[in-house]
Amino acid sequence: MIRMSDPTEREDNAVAAVPTSPQEWRDFLERYGERYLKSCADDDELVDLLDEDQLDAFDRGERVSVWLGEAPAREEALVASEERLGVRFPPSLRGFFLASDGWAHLDAWVEGVHPCGRVSWMRDGDAGMRVTEIYESIPGNEDDVQLFRRSVEVARGEDFWLLDPTDVGPDGEWAAYEFAPKYGNPTKFPSFAALFHSGYDEDEGEEEGEDLA
16 A cells, blocks of 8 residues: 655754755755766766867866756746746745756756746646556545645656745755655655755765765
8 A cells, every 4th residue: 555654854964055046056966967977887878978189187086067957947947837736936946047048967867957938737747647646546635636636747767846836945955855756755855956966865865074065
C-alpha cells in the first residue's frame, strides 16, 4: 500500500543567502559546474563536457570552468509561461530561468530542471497524472492528492521536484518538495533554491568548508 507520511521538513537546507537574481544564480551555477567536474567519475561524460584543451588542463589538476546549463530564458518567454499557468513564479525560480533556461545535471533520480516553457501543473503531465490517480485510489491519501493537484512540476525523472504556490513564505518563495513515488515520502524545502542546493549536495557530497550559497 502506498501511503505518504507527513512531509519531511528540510528547513536546514535553506541557504544562507538564497540566490534570486540572474547574476547570483550564474555565480552559483558556475561553482556548481566546477564541483561537478571534480566529482565526475565517468570519463566518457568528461569527454562530452570538455574540449581537448580543457581535458588536458583538468588532467593537470588545473581549475576548469564549464557551463552545464542552458542559455538564459528571455523575459517574454518567462512571462508567457507564467500567464499560461496563471501564476507569477517565486523570486528564486525566476532568477534561475533568467540565468539558465533549464538544467540537465542533477542527482541520479531527477533528470533535470525543465525549461520554463515546459513547467506544468503536476496534475496535467502524464507521469503526474498517473501518480495522482494511484494515490487517489487509496483511502487516506487525500492530503497528498491535494498537494499533487495544486503543485507545479519543475523537474522530473524517477522522482519529482514540485513547488506549491499556495504555501508562500514572507520572502515570496514557494514551498518546494522532492517526491519519490516509490517511497511515498515528500521532503519539504523552503524554496526552489534550497531544493536545488540540496539536490547537488546529497548526490555529490558537500566539500568540507565550501559554501555554495
